[in-house]
Amino acid sequence: MAPNSVLSTLRQIIRELRHSCRKNENVRDLEMYKYTLEQFRKYQVTDKKLCKSQEEMKYLAETYLIYLQSVKEYGEIYDKYHGRGERSTAEAAALVGLNLPKTYQDAENNVF
Numbered sequence: 004m005a006p007n008s009v010l011s012t013l014r015q016i017i018r019e020l021r022h023s024c025r026k027n028e029n030v031r032d033l034e035m036y037k038y039t040l041e042q043f044r045k046y047q048v049t050d051k052k053l054c055k056s057q058e059e060m061k062y063l064a065e066t067y068l069i070y071l072q073s074v075k076e077y078g079e080i081y082d083k084y085h086g087r088g089e090r091s092t093a094e095a096a097a098l099v100g101l102n103l104p105k106t107y108q109d110a111e112n113n114v115f
Contacts, residue, residue, distance in 0.1 A: 012064045013043055019071035039067075 016039055021030045030036050046060045084098070093103050 009043070009061060009064070012061070012068055013039070016064065016068050016071065019068065019075065022075055023071065 017030065017036065020033060020036055020039075024030050024033055042060075043064070090098070096103050
């Protein structure tokens with residue numbers, strides 16, 4: 004494993020963990036943070052020592068990173084599109100990027 008690649012992956016995982024923790028909570032107090040650092044330190048020496056392929060731990064770390072990013076993105080999409088009761092036609096159209104045509108005004112109201 005390339006050290007820069009592994010370090011970059013670890014930093015991205017920690018960044019995603021920061022996004023997932025509450026405002027008053029420190030990321031270093033999370034069990035996920037402690038476990039992730041423990042695993043990175045445990046497999047830091049070499050993968051050959053445990054007869055694992057060289058890229059297996061890198062693959063697991065990248066998979067975990069993708070999982071964390073996907074959970075965050077899912078939450079954002081859920082908040083945006085989750086039903087909040089009935090929507091007006093204009094709100095529903097705007098949600099999918101459409102605009103309603105202007106309403107027709109009757110010519111009888113405009114008497115000269």
